[in-house]
Amino acid sequence: MSFTTCLIVMVGGALGTLARYLVSVAAMPISRFIPWGTILPINALGSFVIGFFGTLTLADGRYPVSENMRLFVMIGLCGGYTTFSSFSLQTLDLIRNDAWGRASVNVAASVILCIGAVALGHITADGFNTGAIRIAQTATEEDA
Known part of the structure; x- marks a missing residue:
């Protein structure tokens, strides 16, 4: 991995x-109720x-094309545009190699773990927000 390769991926990203x-x-x-703008x-x-x-x-x-061009488009451009493209390609590779079980685990684990991670991040941040609000309210009450 060279500096040039890193730069190429970074610019693509x-x-x-x-x-x-x-x-x-x-x-x-078009994304008012369902995030069609993200999905499609x-x-x-x-x-x-x-x-x-x-x-x-x-x-x-x-x-x-050169490996750098592939990295620019596939890792940089597509990776910056959507991480779902990498997930989809990896899943297709598993399917094409007749690893249907592993592909199914990849899909299920990715969806479940990522939704779980978003929920955990939300809950954790909500805890910080609640604490910050309480601290701010306490400080405001003391100043009154």
Whole structure:
């Protein structure tokens, strides 16, 4: 891993992140009740791009490119745009290798653990917020 490779991935990630933000803002009108803006143009498109580009640009693919270009697009751009694309590619690799059980565990564990992690993060932060509010209220009451 060289500094140049790290820089290439970083620039791709920055561009992917910016693209995600812009698409999210543009998709707000259709994401009122269900996050369609995340599901369709971000997660589904990012998954398509990583699958399409990753296959097309293999060494024996129709349009082989350098490893740095693959890292730029697949890790940087797609990774910044959506981490779901990496998850989807890894799951497809398991399925293509007839590891259906492992693919199922990957899907179930990813969804359950990630939703659980979000919930745990929320609960933890809510505890900090509650404590901060109590401290602020106590300080305000003492000043009165």
